[in-house]
Amino acid sequence: MTLSIQLPLIFHLMIELPASISFLLFPQTQLPGASEETILILRNFGGLLLSTNLLVIIFLLYGGHQTLNDLGGWILLCLGSYHFWPIWRAWxxxxxxxxxxxxxQKKVLGGPVVHFxxxxGCLVTLCFGGLMNL
Known part of the structure; x- marks a missing residue:
């Protein structure tokens, strides 16, 4: 796997691993005063983020596999597309x-300006890496 694929994946992992842990273990910090149902949805979202992190770890560990090299650009574009939504929320x-x-309100993981x-940065890095590896 080329460095232009590995670096965006590592960047995504560094950003989304703390976020997934926050949503899973401390969902009330994301939405103070949230209902039980909302807490469950936030934890569900944390699980989804965690699953993308686990997938990224697998890609990084088995990056020499030809299939992953062939699909690397598409994988980066898919992961990059997610980052549009946190940008929108932060905006x-x-x-x-x-x-x-x-x-x-208390700023969780830096607050909206940092999130934006x-x-x-994740969107640009992942999409640029994806386009370079199609």
Whole structure:
């Protein structure tokens, strides 16, 4: 597996592993005052993030396999497409904060401004790596 595939995967893993743990173990920090059903949905999302992390680890460990090399660009594009949604969520939260004159809530994993830039970095890195490896 080429470095142009490995680096975006490592970047995705570094960003999404803490997020998956946060959603799984501390969902109430994501949405304070959330109902039990909402907590279950947040944990479900954490499990989904964790599964993408496990998949990335498998790709990194077995990267020499020809099938993974052939599909590497597509895999990166698929993972990159996910990052659009946290960017969108962060953008909406940033706009809401500016309308409300600041943020009174506890910032989880850096808050919306950090989320915006980190996920934008992931989106660009994964999609660029994906396009370079098609």
């Amino acid at each position: 909406i939260r940033i706009k809401r904060m500016s309308r409300e004159g600041g943020n009174k 830039w980190v996920h934008l």
